[in-house]
Amino acid sequence: MKDFKYILILFISSISLFANNLKQTEEFYKKPLPELLKTETELKADVASRSGDRDILLSEVPIDVITSEQIMQSGTSELSQILQRFIPGFNFPRPSVTDGSDHTRPFTLRGLNPDQVLVLINGKRLHQSSLMNINGTIGRGTSSVDLNTIPIAAIDKVEVLRDGAAAQYGSDAIAGVINIILKGYGYKSKASATYGETKEKDGALKRTDLFYSIPLDYDGFFNITAEYRDRGATNRAGPDTREQYPTGDPRNDLPSSVNMIYGDADTQDKLLAINSEVIAKSGLVFYYSGLYNSRDSEAGAFVRRPQDSRNNTNIYPDGFLPMIAPEIEDYSFTLGTKNILNNGIKFDLSYTNGFNDFHFFVNNSHNDSLGDDSPTSFDSGGTSYRQQIINLDLSKKIDSLFLAAGIELKNENYEIYKGEEASYVLGTFSSSAGAQGFPGFQPTNEVNEDRNSVATYLDTRYNYSKNTTFGLASRFENYSDFGSTFNNKLYFTHKPIDSIFLRATTSTGFRAPSLSQSYYTSTTTQVSGTTTYQSGTFAVNHPVSKSLGAVDLKPEKSKHISAGFVYQPNSDFSFSADYFYVKIDDRIMLSSNIKEGVSDEVKTILNNYKVTSARYFTNAVNTKTDGVDLRLNYKNRFDNDSVLKTSLSYQYNSTKVKSINTAPSILGEDGQDIIVDSSTIISIENAQPKNSIKFYNQYSYNAYKVMLNLNRFGSFQSVLFGDTYEFDAKWTTDLEVSYKVNNSLHIAIGSENIFDVYPDKWKNTGSSITDEDKIFQYAQFSPFGYNGAFYYIRVGITF
Amino acid sequence: MKKTILTILIIGMFVPIFGSNQERDLQAAFLGKFAKFIKWPDESKEKFIITLIDENPFENLLDDLYKDKMIHGKPIELRYVTKIEDIKNTDILFITIDNQAEVQKIIEYAQKNSILTISEKRGFAQRGGIIQLNFVMQKTHLVINYKSSIESQIKISSPLLAIAQDVIKEDK
Numbered sequence: 001m002k003d004f005k006y007i008l009i010l011f012i013s014s015i016s017l018f019a020n021n022l023k024q025t026e027e028f029y030k031k032p033l034p035e036l037l038k039t040e041t042e043l044k045a046d047v048a049s050r051s052g053d054r055d056i057l058l059s060e061v062p063i064d065v066i067t068s069e070q071i072m073q074s075g076t077s078e079l080s081q082i083l084q085r086f087i088p089g090f091n092f093p094r095p096s097v098t099d100g101s102d103h104t105r106p107f108t109l110r111g112l113n114p115d116q117v118l119v120l121i122n123g124k125r126l127h128q129s130s131l132m133n134i135n136g137t138i139g140r141g142t143s144s145v146d147l148n149t150i151p152i153a154a155i156d157k158v159e160v161l162r163d164g165a166a167a168q169y170g171s172d173a174i175a176g177v178i179n180i181i182l183k184g185y186g187y188k189s190k191a192s193a194t195y196g197e198t199k200e201k202d203g204a205l206k207r208t209d210l211f212y213s214i215p216l217d218y219d220g221f222f223n224i225t226a227e228y229r230d231r232g233a234t235n236r237a238g239p240d241t242r243e244q245y246p247t248g249d250p251r252n253d254l255p256s257s258v259n260m261i262y263g264d265a266d267t268q269d270k271l272l273a274i275n276s277e278v279i280a281k282s283g284l285v286f287y288y289s290g291l292y293n294s295r296d297s298e299a300g301a302f303v304r305r306p307q308d309s310r311n312n313t314n315i316y317p318d319g320f321l322p323m324i325a326p327e328i329e330d331y332s333f334t335l336g337t338k339n340i341l342n343n344g345i346k347f348d349l350s351y352t353n354g355f356n357d358f359h360f361f362v363n364n365s366h367n368d369s370l371g372d373d374s375p376t377s378f379d380s381g382g383t384s385y386r387q388q389i390i391n392l393d394l395s396k397k398i399d400s401l402f403l404a405a406g407i408e409l410k411n412e413n414y415e416i417y418k419g420e421e422a423s424y425v426l427g428t429f430s431s432s433a434g435a436q437g438f439p440g441f442q443p444t445n446e447v448n449e450d451r452n453s454v455a456t457y458l459d460t461r462y463n464y465s466k467n468t469t470f471g472l473a474s475r476f477e478n479y480s481d482f483g484s485t486f487n488n489k490l491y492f493t494h495k496p497i498d499s500i501f502l503r504a505t506t507s508t509g510f511r512a513p514s515l516s517q518s519y520y521t522s523t524t525t526q527v528s529g530t531t532t533y534q535s536g537t538f539a540v541n542h543p544v545s546k547s548l549g550a551v552d553l554k555p556e557k558s559k560h561i562s563a564g565f566v567y568q569p570n571s572d573f574s575f576s577a578d579y580f581y582v583k584i585d586d587r588i589m590l591s592s593n594i595k596e597g598v599s600d601e602v603k604t605i606l607n608n609y610k611v612t613s614a615r616y617f618t619n620a621v622n623t624k625t626d627g628v629d630l631r632l633n634y635k636n637r638f639d640n641d642s643v644l645k646t647s648l649s650y651q652y653n654s655t656k657v658k659s660i661n662t663a664p665s666i667l668g669e670d671g672q673d674i675i676v677d678s679s680t681i682i683s684i685e686n687a688q689p690k691n692s693i694k695f696y697n698q699y700s701y702n703a704y705k706v707m708l709n710l711n712r713f714g715s716f717q718s719v720l721f722g723d724t725y726e727f728d729a730k731w732t733t734d735l736e737v738s739y740k741v742n743n744s745l746h747i748a749i750g751s752e753n754i755f756d757v758y759p760d761k762w763k764n765t766g767s768s769i770t771d772e773d774k775i776f777q778y779a780q781f782s783p784f785g786y787n788g789a790f791y792y793i794r795v796g797i798t799f
Numbered sequence: 800m801k802k803t804i805l806t807i808l809i810i811g812m813f814v815p816i817f818g819s820n821q822e823r824d825l826q827a828a829f830l831g832k833f834a835k836f837i838k839w840p841d842e843s844k845e846k847f848i849i850t851l852i853d854e855n856p857f858e859n860l861l862d863d864l865y866k867d868k869m870i871h872g873k874p875i876e877l878r879y880v881t882k883i884e885d886i887k888n889t890d891i892l893f894i895t896i897d898n899q900a901e902v903q904k905i906i907e908y909a910q911k912n913s914i915l916t917i918s919e920k921r922g923f924a925q926r927g928g929i930i931q932l933n934f935v936m937q938k939t940h941l942v943i944n945y946k947s948s949i950e951s952q953i954k955i956s957s958p959l960l961a962i963a964q965d966v967i968k969e970d971k
Binding site: 342 | 822935936938941959
């Protein structure tokens with residue numbers, strides 16, 4: 001430890017002393033022009049700043065920026081996976097056998113929920129997916145933004161704000177804000193092709209993209225990006241050791257085989273992005289941007305063995321694996337205009353429309369209740385979500401004071417539409433209704449609900465002196481369903497000496513209940529005697545939910561404190577440390593199943609509504625999250641003109657459930673356990689890694705570039721049948737070598753998780769399907785999946 | 800550990816920060832560097848004059864950098880003005896004004912008076928400004944309006960033209 005201290009002091013001192021001998025501008029002045037043109041300037045970010053971009057090291061809140069070079073320096077096709085490589089605390093598990101969540105996988109920041117992150121495109125709110133993550137994934141009961149709808153070749157940079165910002169942006173900005181900036185002015189056209197596969201020779205990735213830029217007058221531009229990616233399925237399921245056929249059948253003596261798929265879905269994506277600015281001679285700017293994604297995907301549900309009561313051996317003599325194959329369509333576009341008026345006021349008026357449709361289809365299945373005549377493929381219906389926003393932003397700088405104000409009008413629509421009749425109907429041949437694997441949405445599940453909101457904000461920044469700044473942001477918002485909310489943010493920055501920058505913020509925030517949380521309904525039909533019953537998830541305003549104590553959802557409310565410093569002795573070295581604290585009240589959770597055994601009163605209610613079990617969303621939990629973020633960046637240009645860039649980053653976060661809201665009295669003494677059971681509490685507190693380290697290194701020499709990225713994923717816990725299991729932390733290593741053949745052509749080979757590291761397996765669970773030698777050997781919550789090593793080659797041309 | 804942090808902080812106190820605004824540092828250096836590749840029609844003035852119109856984003860940087868330097872064998876004078884009437888006889892004019900109508904007037908004034916105009920505003924070169932100096936992907940992006948320089952009777956030597964990402968030789 002002592003040695004480490006001296007090394008640290010020596011290291012920083014040597015850099016400092018070196019810096020002290022130079023004055024950067026003088027040095028620049030001495031350099032020849034071509035050298036100056038090669039100089040790399042500081043990273044800047046727009047996020048959470050109404051006054052334009054600023055150096056991320058001098059921002060009032062901690063910000064990470066991932067550049068287009070880093071984004072493209074990857075074999076993966078998914079933006080979520082790319083961000084996970086650079087941002088500690090960005091968690092992106094790879095759930096499998098989780099219905100829709102296999103195809104739109106949620107991500108989180110700071111160990112919070114997927115819907116507690118706001119995502120922006122060019123500073124404008126991006127809509128969430130209509131998919132409700134209903135199975136046992138991270139963020140169960142939430143709808144998240146699908147980052148993989150964005151073609152990565154279209155991205156200039158990704159800004160990640162590590163702080164609450166609801167007082168500036170409104171709902172969702174609790175764990176942070178991700179602002180994706182699309183390539184704009186000055187970019188060259190590019191095309192690339194990538195092929196990769198895992199060490200197990202599955203998960204083949206074929207990806208091609210084209211970014212084409214047309215310069216327009218006055219440095220306007222029209223940029224279009226097209227991408228096609230085809231990702232093959234991976235499978236790490238173990239053999240099914242259970243008895244497959246009825247007892248006594250000699251085929252039970254055959255060796256156990258793999259009959260399930262546990263891994264990535266087989267997915268084909270077609271993506272398009274447009275970003276354009278048309279600039280008039282007067283300076284008036286018309287801008288528009290758009291994203292389009294069409295995804296066909298297929299993944300396995302749970303296997304039906306031959307002996308399964310839900311199997312029809314006339315159709316599937318050896319059992320079957322239902323395949324859930326959604327067709328997902330997602331688009332968004334923004335139109336706007338901006339300029340500076342003669343009085344110096346900047347205005348920006350825009351309209352944004354975002355839409356997601358998640359349409360479930362099921363193949364290789366049947367509706368057991370329809371007998372031998374059952375179809376084997378089904379249209380199971382789906383969900384859609386549309387968000388329309390009009391924004392007017394005004395801003396002006398008056399000496400040391402910067403003032404911004406604006407108004408936002410938002411309309412949201414959420415829809416559940418039914419599947420074909422055979423996908424949900426209960427026939428006469430058995431009591432198993434609907435398509436096996438994913439029963440369709442029924443007519444009684446259909447929903448078409450709207451919500452409107454209006455917001456107005458004021459954002460001010462006052463430069464008290466050259467080295468001291470104060471800022472205050474306030475935002476009032478009124479929603480047509482739950483009413484009003486008013487949030488504030490106060491920040492302070494100070495530079496006591498030139499190399500130290502201090503920052504502190506405190507704010508309040510909120511997350512409006514999503515329409516999917518308020519209205520999601522999905523039930524299946526069962527028969528008992530001559531009576532037909534329903535069971536499943538009921539909307540909060542459904543009579544059975546209300547009778548069982550459900551009340552209209554209110555917003556989750558948050559309080560934030562963060563404070564930290566940046567130490568930057570010279571432009572090539574920086575170190576920052578930030579503490580954060582987030583308290584969230586009334587977090588919305590999906591209750592456990594409420595069954596007749598709870599009490600006689602509940603039994604009566606359920607019988608009255610012909611329901612066997614019901615669950616609904618409710619404001620249930622109050623939590624606190626705190627932690628630290630550390631960043632160390634270093635860059636050095638060696639005498640041989642080679643360049644080393646290093647970034648070491650660490651996050652610790654810890655979430656604790658402080659209290660659980662009082663359960664409805666009708667649920668009796670065990671009401672709290674029904675609303676939030678113990679495994680849910682463990683999932684909130686421990687299912688995501690508390691510690692995470694990213695160590696990114698890039699070395700460039702002549703035409704070669706080597707990237708080495710080390711990731712440490714902290715330990716996590718998972719619950720199985722009421723027992724808690726711990727999974728150890730793991731290191732993974734990514735390596736890429738690229739070679740620039742000439743000014744237009746480059747080639748790269750690389751590997752993600754090159755040492756083929758897997759998460760710990762389940763151990764000694766006693767389960768017949770989830771254990772180290774059973775079907776499910778790895779936990780769903782594993783933060784880096786369970787595919788092992790992935791190898792790839794990439795070729796790119798610039799023109 | 801406290802001692803370690805204290806030591807680092809003490810070292811930090813004696814270290815000037817250099818990296819906080821590299822874009823401005825580069826722009827400050829470029830102003831003088833460009834001048835070495837420019838020939839003005841009238842070089843009889845005793846001083847080489849650099850003028851900034853509207854806001855001064857450099858704070859004291861230009862004064863510190865150029866106080867002891869010479870350009871074309873002349874000492875450098877820095878002027879900070881807010882109105883077009885105050886520009887007068889300058890060699891280099893750095894423009895930070897946002898309003899395009901104002902910028903257009905300044906460009907016309909500069910062309911008549913053989914002033915090298917420089918700005919970081921997008922579209923500046925196409926609007927008749929001579930050097931547009933901004934940043935794309937953390938690198939300097941240089942656009943030179945050669946036609947405008949000719950009209951201003953300013954000669955730009957080929958090494959400077961050669962490093963520009965874009966040279967405008969005729970009206971777009």
